[in-house]
Structure formats: C-alpha cells, structure tokens
Amino acid sequence: MTTTTTTTTTVLDASGVTMRFGGLTAVRSVDLTVGSGEIVGLIGPNGAGKTTFFNCLTGLYIPTEGTVTYKGTVLPPKPHLVTQAGIARTFQNIRLFANMTVLENVLVGRHTRTKEGLWSALLRLPGFKKAEEESRDRAMELLEFTGLAAKADHLARNLPYGEQRKLEIARALASEPGLLLLDEPTAGMNPQETRATEELVFAIRDKGIAVLVIEHDIRFIMNLCDRVAVLVQGEKLVEGPAEVVQADERVIAAYLGTPFEGAPGKEELAEVEAAEAEAHSTTEGDAK
Amino acid sequence: MTTKTTNATATDTTKSAATAPTPIIPMPPAAARAAAVTGSVVALVGTFLAWTWTEEFPGNLTVTGYPGGLQVLTLISGALTALFALSGYGIRGLGWLTPGGTNSPTRLLALGVLGTTGYAMGAISSELGGLVNLEPGAWVSGIGALLAVIGALGLPADQGYDRDESPNLWGRIRHSLSAPEPGRAKELPSWAEILIIAAGFGIGLYVFSYGISTEYSELFIGFLITAGFGFTAIMRAGLIKQLSTLTAKHRNVTMAAAFVAAICFPFTQSNDQYALIGANILIFATVALGLNVVVGLAGLLDLGYVAFLGVGAYAAALVSGSPQSTIGVQFPFWAAVLTGAAASLIFGVVIGAPTLRLRGDYLAIVTLGFGEIFRITMNNLNGNSGPDVTNGSNGIPNIPDLELFGFNLGLPHNVLGTELTRSGNYYLLMLLFTAIVVLVFRRSAESRIGRAWVAIREDETAATAMGINGFRLKLLAFALGAALAGLAGTVQAHVSYSITPEQYQFAGSVPPNSAFLLAAVILGGMGTISGPLIGAALLYLIPAKLQFMQEYQLLLFGFALMLLMRFRPEGLVADRRKQLEFHETGQLDVPEDKPLPEGATGVAKAGA
Numbered sequence: 001m002t003t004t005t006t007t008t009t010t011v012l013d014a015s016g017v018t019m020r021f022g023g024l025t026a027v028r029s030v031d032l033t034v035g036s037g038e039i040v041g042l043i044g045p046n047g048a049g050k051t052t053f054f055n056c057l058t059g060l061y062i063p064t065e066g067t068v069t070y071k072g073t074v075l076p077p078k079p080h081l082v083t084q085a086g087i088a089r090t091f092q093n094i095r096l097f098a099n100m101t102v103l104e105n106v107l108v109g110r111h112t113r114t115k116e117g118l119w120s121a122l123l124r125l126p127g128f129k130k131a132e133e134e135s136r137d138r139a140m141e142l143l144e145f146t147g148l149a150a151k152a153d154h155l156a157r158n159l160p161y162g163e164q165r166k167l168e169i170a171r172a173l174a175s176e177p178g179l180l181l182l183d184e185p186t187a188g189m190n191p192q193e194t195r196a197t198e199e200l201v202f203a204i205r206d207k208g209i210a211v212l213v214i215e216h217d218i219r220f221i222m223n224l225c226d227r228v229a230v231l232v233q234g235e236k237l238v239e240g241p242a243e244v245v246q247a248d249e250r251v252i253a254a255y256l257g258t259p260f261e262g263a264p265g266k267e268e269l270a271e272v273e274a275a276e277a278e279a280h281s282t283t284e285g286d287a288k
Numbered sequence: 289m290t291t292k293t294t295n296a297t298a299t300d301t302t303k304s305a306a307t308a309p310t311p312i313i314p315m316p317p318a319a320a321r322a323a324a325v326t327g328s329v330v331a332l333v334g335t336f337l338a339w340t341w342t343e344e345f346p347g348n349l350t351v352t353g354y355p356g357g358l359q360v361l362t363l364i365s366g367a368l369t370a371l372f373a374l375s376g377y378g379i380r381g382l383g384w385l386t387p388g389g390t391n392s393p394t395r396l397l398a399l400g401v402l403g404t405t406g407y408a409m410g411a412i413s414s415e416l417g418g419l420v421n422l423e424p425g426a427w428v429s430g431i432g433a434l435l436a437v438i439g440a441l442g443l444p445a446d447q448g449y450d451r452d453e454s455p456n457l458w459g460r461i462r463h464s465l466s467a468p469e470p471g472r473a474k475e476l477p478s479w480a481e482i483l484i485i486a487a488g489f490g491i492g493l494y495v496f497s498y499g500i501s502t503e504y505s506e507l508f509i510g511f512l513i514t515a516g517f518g519f520t521a522i523m524r525a526g527l528i529k530q531l532s533t534l535t536a537k538h539r540n541v542t543m544a545a546a547f548v549a550a551i552c553f554p555f556t557q558s559n560d561q562y563a564l565i566g567a568n569i570l571i572f573a574t575v576a577l578g579l580n581v582v583v584g585l586a587g588l589l590d591l592g593y594v595a596f597l598g599v600g601a602y603a604a605a606l607v608s609g610s611p612q613s614t615i616g617v618q619f620p621f622w623a624a625v626l627t628g629a630a631a632s633l634i635f636g637v638v639i640g641a642p643t644l645r646l647r648g649d650y651l652a653i654v655t656l657g658f659g660e661i662f663r664i665t666m667n668n669l670n671g672n673s674g675p676d677v678t679n680g681s682n683g684i685p686n687i688p689d690l691e692l693f694g695f696n697l698g699l700p701h702n703v704l705g706t707e708l709t710r711s712g713n714y715y716l717l718m719l720l721f722t723a724i725v726v727l728v729f730r731r732s733a734e735s736r737i738g739r740a741w742v743a744i745r746e747d748e749t750a751a752t753a754m755g756i757n758g759f760r761l762k763l764l765a766f767a768l769g770a771a772l773a774g775l776a777g778t779v780q781a782h783v784s785y786s787i788t789p790e791q792y793q794f795a796g797s798v799p800p801n802s803a804f805l806l807a808a809v810i811l812g813g814m815g816t817i818s819g820p821l822i823g824a825a826l827l828y829l830i831p832a833k834l835q836f837m838q839e840y841q842l843l844l845f846g847f848a849l850m851l852l853m854r855f856r857p858e859g860l861v862a863d864r865r866k867q868l869e870f871h872e873t874g875q876l877d878v879p880e881d882k883p884l885p886e887g888a889t890g891v892a893k894a895g896a
Contacts, residue, residue, distance in 0.1 A: 058753060083755035091753075097746035100739070107736075108743045112755030114736050118764060121735030122728055128735070135736075175755050 388526020389467020592659020600777025
C-alpha cells in the first residue's frame with residue numbers, strides 16, 4: 001500500500017511486527033508507517049489486536065518479531081525509553097494519576113524533558129527553581145491548549161470523563177513527542193465532545209506532531225485521518241485514504257460479516273437503514 | 289434565641305419531611321442548651337470538692353477547694369463544654385470558636401466530660417472496692433456531666449441529612465456528631481496569623497508534654513479520653529481546618545514554630561525518664577518518616593524496614609569505641625553518622641536491586657524476609673556460626689556517650705536555669721536529625737523525583753509510559769529511605785547504650801519494629817510529614833504509659849487499626865492532595881465520575 005501523502009518524512013516505521021502470546025498470534029507481521037504531520041487511523045473490530053499493536057510500538061510489549069523505528073532509529077523495548085525517544089501515548093481505559101492534581105499530572109509528563117535529580121532537589125541547586133518554573137509554565141500552556149487551565153488544582157479523579165481524556169492527551173503532550181498515539185480518544189463521549197476532540201487532534205497536528213489513532217467511531221476517523229489502516233484478526237487488511245477503506249468490501253465483511261444464504265430480507269434492511277438515517281440526523285442536529 | 293441551624297432546617301422541611309434531623313433526645317433547643325451549660329458548670333464546680341476520702345487513689349482527689357489529678361481534666365473539658373455551649377447562644381466574642389459546627393462540638397465535649405468523670409468514678413470505686421469510696425464531689429461532677437450530655441443530645445444537629453432517609457439510631461448519633469465545613473476565616477494581618485500558629489503549637493506542646501509526664505496510668509487514660517474528645521470537638525468546630533489553612537499559608541513559619549516547640553520540650557521535663565520517652569519517640573518518628581518516603585510516596589510496601597535502622601545502629605556501634613566492639617576504632621560522631629547512613633544505603637541498594645522487580649504483595653513478603661535475615665545474620669556473626677563481628681545475641685553493649693564540641697551528652701547540663709538531662713541532650717541531638725529528615729522528605733516530595741514517585745504509586749504502567757524509569761526511581765526511594773533510617777540508627781545506638789539483634793524484629797513490644805513503623809505511617813497518614821510524626825508519638829506513648837496492658841498491646845493495636853481503616857482510611861492527617869478545597873470527598877474510594885449515558889455513545893457509533 002502506498003501512502004497518499006508522499007512528500008513527508010517518515011516518523012514511525014513499523015515493519016513486520018508480530019506479537020505472539022504462547023500459541024496465540026495477536027498481531028501478525030503488520031507494517032505501518034506514519035509520516036510527519038500526518039494523522040493515521042487504525043481501525044478494526046474488537047479483539048483485532050489494535051491495542052496490542054500499540055503496546056508493541058510503545059515498548060510495553062516486546063514484539064516477538066519485527067522492528068519499530070522512530071525517525072530512523074530502532075526503538076528500545078522499554079516504555080520509558082520510547083517516551084524519551086519521542087513517542088507519547090494515551091490509554092484506552094483512562095490511566096491518569098488519580099490522586100494527583102491536574103497540573104501535577106502534566107508535570108509528570110515532563111519527566112523525560114527535565115533533568116533535575118535528587119541532589120538538585122535536596123540541596124535546591126541553582127538550576128532547580130528555574131527548571132521547576134519552566135516546567136510549570138510549559139504545563140500551564142498545555143492546560144490552556146486543552147482548555148483545562150481553570151482546573152489546574154483539581155484532583156484528576158474529580159474531573160468529568162471528557163476532561164480526563166483531555167488531560168491524558170495534555171499529559172502525553174508534555175513529553176514533547178514527535179508522534180502521539182491515541183487509544184480510542186473518543187470512547188464514551190457524546191457527539192459534541194467527539195467534535196471537540198477532533199478539533200484538538202487537528203490542533204495537535206498543526207503543532208507538527210504526527211498522530212496515530214485507534215478508534216471505533218468511523219465518522220470520527222473519516223473526518224480526521226489522512227490515511228486509515230484496518231486491522232482484522234491481527235493482520236493488516238487494507239490501508240489507504242478513509243473513503244477507499246470505508247468502501248472496501250473486505251472491511252465491511254470484517255465488521256458486519258459476509259451475507260449468508262438466508263441474508264436479511266428487504267424489509268429488515270430498510271428498517272435498519274431508516275434507523276441509521278434517523279440516528280444520523282439526530283447526531284447532525286446535536287452537532288449543530 | 290434558637291439557633292440558626294434550626295431555622296434553616298425548618299424551612300428545608302418543605303422539601304421532604306424525612307430530611308429534618310431530630311435531636312437524639314427530643315426537647316426544646318432552649319432547654320437543651322440551658323441544660324448543657326448548667327450541667328457542664330455543675331461538673332466543673334464538682335471538681336473543687338473532694339471525690340474520694342483516701343489518698344490511696346493516685347493524684348490525691350481528697351482536697352476540697354483545689355482540683356487535682358483527674359479532676360483537672362474534668363475541669364478543663366467542663367469549661368470547654370460550657371464555652372462551646374455558650375457560643376451557641378451567639379454571644380459576641382465567642383463566635384470564633386465555632387466557625388464550623390456549633391452543637392456537635394458541644395455534644396462531643398459533653399461526652400468527654402462524662403467519659404473522664406465516669407472513668408474517674410469507675411476507677412476509684414473499682415480500685416478502692418465499691419461506690420462507698422466516692423465522696424459527694426464525685427457525684428456532683430458525675431450528675432453534672434450526665435445533665436450536660438442529656439442537654440447536648442437534645443440540641444439540634446448542625447446539618448441536614450444528605451439523603452432522603454431517616455437513619456437508625458446509630459446513624460442518627462453519628463450524624464449528630466458531624467458538622468459542616470467552616471467557611472473562610474476572616475483575613476487577619478500576617479503577624480496575627482503567625483501569632484495564632486505559634487499559640488496553636490504552644491497549646492500542642494503543652495498538651496503533649498502533659499501527656500508524657502502523666503505519672504500514673506489512670507491519669508493517662510483520663511488524658512486520652514479528654515484529649516480524644518476535645519480534639520474531635522475542635523475539629524468539628526472547624527478550628528483545625530482554619531488553623532491548617534493558616535499553616536498552609538505560612539509554611540516556613542509553621543515549620544519553624546514546630547521546631548521551636550519541639551526544642552522547648554526537654555526544658556519542660558525535669559524527669560529524665562520522660563525526656564527519654566521524648567527521645568525515643570523522635571527516633572521512632574524519624575524512622576517512620578523515612579519509611580514514608582518508601583511507602584507513602586513511592587508506594588512500596590516494605591515490611592523489613594527496621595533492618596535499615598539496625599544497619600545504621602550496628603555500624604555506629606562498631607565504630608563508637610565501645611570496648612566490646614570487634615573493630616577497635618572510635619570515629620568522631622560526624623564520621624560515624626556518615627558510616628551508618630552509607631552502610632544503610634548500600635544495604636538498601638543491595639536488597640532493593642533484586643527485590644524491586646517485584647510488585648505489591650510479593651515485594652512485601654520479600655522485604656519481610658530480608659528484615660528477618662538481617663536479625664538472624666546479626667545473631668550468627670558471633671564467632672561460632674560465623675565470623676565474630678557483632679557478638680551475636682549479646683549485641684554491642686557499653687556504647688560510650690557522645691561528646692560534641694566539648695559538650696558531653698551523657699551528663700546533665702544547666703541551660704538557661706533549667707536542667708537538661710542526658711535524655712534531654714540526646715533528644716535535642718535527635719531533633720536535629722528529625723529536622724534533616726523532614727527537610728529531605730519535603731524537598732524530595734516537591735520535586736520532579738517526588739512527583740515521579742507518586743506517579744509510580746498511582747499507576748506504574750502509566751508512569752513508565754510517561755517516560756519514568758520505574759525501577760531506577762523505586763531503587764532511589766528505597767535507598768534514600770534506607771539512608772534516612774541509618775541516620776536515625778546512629779543516634780539510637782548511643783541513646784540506648786547497647787544494641788542487640790532482638791531490637792530489630794518484625795513485630796515486638798517495643799516500638800521501633802517494622803510492623804509499628806508501618807502502622808505509624810498508616811495511622812498518621814501516608815505521604816504527609818506530620819502524619820508519621822503524630823502516629824509514631826501515639827504508638828510509642830500509649831504502650832509506654834499503659835504498662836499494665838502490655839500483653840494485650842498487639843490485640844488492642846490491631847483493633848485500633850481496624851477501627852481506623854473503617855472510619856478514617858486516609859489516616860489521622862490527610863494528605864495535602866486530599867485536603868484540596870475543591871470537591872473535598874474525604875474518602876479514598878470515591879467512584880469515578882460516571883461516563884456519559886450509554887445512549888450517547890450508542891448514537892455516535894450507530895452514526896458510522
């Protein structure tokens with residue numbers, strides 16, 4: 001599969017990534033590239049291995065086979081080194097530091113970009129205060145960027161769900177990544193929040209950060225992504241522009257199954273379509 | 289004249305009748321308040337009369353016209369009850385007492401009067417053999433206390449029920465003792481606020497040294513009852529909350545005030561025995577604070593922490609110049625301190641490097657094992673089953689007293705007209721180390737490293753995904769904790785003259801042991817500075833004062849921990865993070881904010 005945006009440099013290059021758990025092959029020789037300034041979607045039915053693939057990219061799992069390179073260097077299989085290299089991620093189930101404040105959460109994200117060690121902290125060496133202030137300023141900037149600045153002193157666990165997702169993104173951005181991996185950023189969100197997240201992802205892209213996003217919400221993916229890859233049963237099925245992928249019969253089959261002999265009758269089909277159309281119009285209405 | 293709260297609830301009842309809290313004992317509020325005031329004053333007057341006829345009961349309660357012993361405690365809590373009850377009348381000049389609840393502190397204090405008086409009457413009649421030994425004064429105070437409690441229970445609750453339900457009797461009693469949060473205190477000039485902080489610490493020091501120098505266990509129990517109810521009452525009244533806002537505002541002043549109050553302590557004690565309790569509390573508290581780095585900040589459950597104290601103490605003892613030391617050298621104290629801390633640090637790294645790859649329960653079990661291995665090794669390095677390094681179970685006795693700048697810590701000295709005993713000297717030396725550990729804790733907690741520790745505690749996977757090298761930072765916490773315990777160990781060796789392996793057990797009857805250290809951290813409040821200090825003070829003081837219950841100590845201790853976990857899981861001093869003024873929840877297991885209703889996502893997904 002060739003990419004449509006060929007003029008960009010490659011940020012992430014995963015080639016032949018395979019992950020086996022005992023006899024189960026969760027991801028089977030998946031190739032994926034992400035260019036700079038690109039938003040790439042990764043979709044697939046439940047259990048297709050999307051999150052496992054993410055974990056392989058970020059060093060939480062060590063792939064059984066295959067390599068992942070970031071800007072030309074092979075990534076070490078340790079999560080903190082991957083983050084240091086420039087890949088940040090969010091989690092499918094929100095994993096904030098619940099009992100830390102919003103600001104502290106973002107400051108933790110700055111960990112790899114600051115150097116002050118224990119001695120510096122204990123003796124309050126000259127650089128300490130400056131570095132702390134810089135981190136704080138940078139963190140507040142990010143909170144303003146994500147619209148959480150007003151809640152900087154709240155505990156993370158007291159934020160509403162949508163803001164927790166935003167905070168996860170802010171925390172990931174704090175590590176100054178070149179590539180951001182978002183694992184279902186709109187799960188559990190209503191249409192307005194989804195739209196806001198869309199805006200946020202575009203804004204992140206405009207900062208020059210490439211984004212790889214796992215998502216179930218096809219509309220979200222359609223609006224957002226330059227390119228979409230479909231993962232089914234651990235293997236990459238299709239890759240290409242969103243419209244192409246959406247029209248691909250194999251993708252539809254993977255999501256909905258293939259028609260069998262007693263395929264749904266015409267009445268049922270009409271019913272489903274009517275329901276979908278209605279849902280469509282309500283969401284449109286909400287969005288406005 | 290009825291209180292504002294009753295008015296408020298009266299209007300609220302239009303919504304739902306079930307939410308209007310009725311007093312435990314229904315009576316008109318005016319009568320209830322009058323009864324509370326009268327009762328507490330009567331109890332107070334009773335303390336000036338004789339409570340018993342013989343001096344056999346400790347404290348001499350036979351004198352009329354001059355309260356003594358347990359009577360003083362009744363007197364104090366009676367006076368406080370009267371004050372708080374009067375504050376409910378809205379008298380000018382008393383309003384500052386009750387920025388939060390008004391009636392619940394009165395209730396608690398009245399219960400405290402009854403508790404103290406009742407305990408005194410019970411103790412007199414059981415020790416002297418029968419109620420006949422009570423003189424009229426005791427009955428006057430007792431009846432007064434009872435009247436105060438009845439009146440206080442008749443006062444309306446300070447706040448309505450949260451939910452639309454009427455709880456059972458137990459729930460109503462608990463509710464009647466709860467109080468709303470106080471509002472913001474009036475802005476005062478900063479000198480006044482600093483004075484208030486100083487006064488707060490002054491009172492704290494007085495109460496603490498009174499508790500330490502109680503001469504007999506009856507008085508100490510009475511003290512515990514009074515202090516327990518009194519403290520809860522002023523907390524319900526909102527005074528603690530307001531004081532802690534002040535201390536949060538002037539943090540350096542607070543630290544200085546606490547330090548000065550702590551320095552003053554040995555000058556209030558003329559008895560070496562009580563100063564020794566103070567010194568031992570400091571050692572215990574300092575080690576607990578070191579453990580708090582490991583447990584409270586980094587979230588590593590270490591059940592063998594006392595071994596690090598032991599390493600420090602043994603290292604210091606070996607280089608102390610004790611005739612029984614197998615190394616016949618005598619280091620100057622500063623070098624001994626560095627040796628002890630360095631030995632502990634190395635021991636910490638050696639133990640930590642393999643064990644910190646484990647998480648949770650497994651780590652706890654392995655550290656428990658290493659703690660015991662240390663003790664057994666010290667036992668075996670006796671020349672018989674191993675090389676002779678530590679004299680085995682005999683330990684290293686005759687550790688000489690320190691001499692710093694020509695000042696022999698083993699001898700009493702006269703400072704500013706008061707005599708500073710040997711233990712007083714060591715107390716002050718230890719206080720210096722405590723201050724260092726407090727500083728280390730505070731500075732490391734408020735840095736990039738401290739945040740990384742807390743992040744690891746909260747969610748290690750997410751922390752590593754944020755670029756934190758989990759293993760390295762955990763090892764750092766482990767090593768730092770070990771070094772701090774080693775510091776305390778070097779002083780402990782000198783304070784206790786001799787060290788034996790049996791001092792460093794997992795659980796034992798004398799506090800600095802692993803179980804009690806952990807308990808001090810949890811009881812006091814994980815991740816805080818004052819929590820472990822307070823927890824350690826309580827855990828050391830109570831067994832030291834109540835010798836008679838030594839054999840039940842672990843039983844009672846377990847029971848107390850269970851109650852604490854049930855009613856105040858965050859510990860006596862809640863973490864700063866839990867004290868944030870926004871959305872104070874007060875409990876650890878608040879459910880997460882509910883995600884949006886299922887329908888919302890369903891629509892979004894169906895739209896695909």
